[in-house]
Amino acid sequence: MSEQIKKPSKKKYFDNVSVGKRTKQVVHFVEQHDKAAMFEQIIKNIPNKQTVVVTKSKRNADALHSHLKTQGIQALTVHGNHRAVQLEEATKAFNSSELNIIITTDMILKSLELTNIQLIVNYDLPIEYPEYFVRLDHVDEVGESILLVGPDDKSTLQIIEMRMKMEIPEEEVEGFVATEFDAKNTQTKKDKKKKPRHRNKKKKTDTLKEDEQEETTQSE
Numbered sequence: 001m002s003e004q005i006k007k008p009s010k011k012k013y014f015d016n017v018s019v020g021k022r023t024k025q026v027v028h029f030v031e032q033h034d035k036a037a038m039f040e041q042i043i044k045n046i047p048n049k050q051t052v053v054v055t056k057s058k059r060n061a062d063a064l065h066s067h068l069k070t071q072g073i074q075a076l077t078v079h080g081n082h083r084a085v086q087l088e089e090a091t092k093a094f095n096s097s098e099l100n101i102i103i104t105t106d107m108i109l110k111s112l113e114l115t116n117i118q119l120i121v122n123y124d125l126p127i128e129y130p131e132y133f134v135r136l137d138h139v140d141e142v143g144e145s146i147l148l149v150g151p152d153d154k155s156t157l158q159i160i161e162m163r164m165k166m167e168i169p170e171e172e173v174e175g176f177v178a179t180e181f182d183a184k185n186t187q188t189k190k191d192k193k194k195k196p197r198h199r200n201k202k203k204k205t206d207t208l209k210e211d212e213q214e215e216t217t218q219s220e
Contacts, residue, residue, distance in 0.1 A: 014140075016133050020164030023136055024144040027157065027168045032150040034178055035123060036067040041176040042121070042146065043073060043101070049118040050094065053103040054135055056124035061103045064123060068101075075101035079108050087112060106131050114138070121146045125153040125160070132160050 013019075030038045039053065055061045058079040065077040076099055078090045087108065093099035095115050104112070106126055120139050125147065126132055136145055147168065149157050161167050 014137075016163045017165050019133065019136055019140055020166055022141045023139060025136075025147065025168045026144070027147040027149055027170050028173055029149050029170065031178070032152070035148050035150065036064050038148060038173055038176050039064065039121060039123065040068065040071055040073065041173050045174055046119070048100060050097065050116050051101045051119040051121060052109065052114065052117050052138065053101065053121045053123050054109060054126075055103065055105060056127060058105065060124060061105060065103055073101070074099070075103055077103045078112070079105050082108075106134070109138070110134065118143045119146065120144075121148065123148055125149065125156040127156075129156055129159045129163065132156075133163075 028038060028042075043051070053061075053064065053075075055064065058081060061077045061079050065075055068075045076090050076093070078087055082090075090099070090102060091112050091114060094102050095113075097116075102112075102114070103123075117138050120135055120143065122132065122135060122145065126135075139145055147153075147157065157168075
């Protein structure tokens with residue numbers, strides 16, 4: 001009588017490293033004043049995706065919405081200044097695909113019950129890096145995360161990448177043209193492009209060692 005071989009079940013882990021490895025992520029470096037134009041080009045390159053844009057402030061959300069409106073791109077902003085009924089209407093429109101783009105903040109994103117998010121755009125990186133993994137969980141494995149990283153976001157990006165133990169691939173946005181101010185710095189960015197972004201991460205890694213051990217314990 002032959003023994004029945006049981007196939008091991010594949011356990012799905014939700015720690016930072018596991019979520020990061022199984023979810024597609026791309027980083028685009030851009031000056032803060034060019035982010036709206038870059039996002040506009042991203043949407044033109046990959047239209048009709050159910051997209052959530054996360055900003056770190058209501059002001060940035062409103063400014064992006066105003067820019068998109070001038071370009072004829074339909075989007076809806078929902079943040080702390082909006083009533084509960086408006087949040088519910090936005091959620092319903094997005095989940096039914098009547099609306100493709102929602103611009104919001106971390107606090108409001110947590111309260112929205114959005115389904116089928118195909119693309120999450122980190123217009124601003126969060127002030128506290130753990131919030132990035134909350135965002136990433138919305139597209140875990142099935143969607144894509146795009147990070148628009150300005151000069152003020154680089155230190156947060158470094159910590160996020162160390163927490164995931166991986167470097168997020170850097171790509172250029174096809175069709176995007178930086179302003180003259182950015183163009184002057186393009187050569188400097190290109191010269192550094194092939195170099196590792198985390199040469200001096202040893203000290204920061206040591207400071208995060210205790211947290212990483214805690215995550216490992218949780219994943220086990």
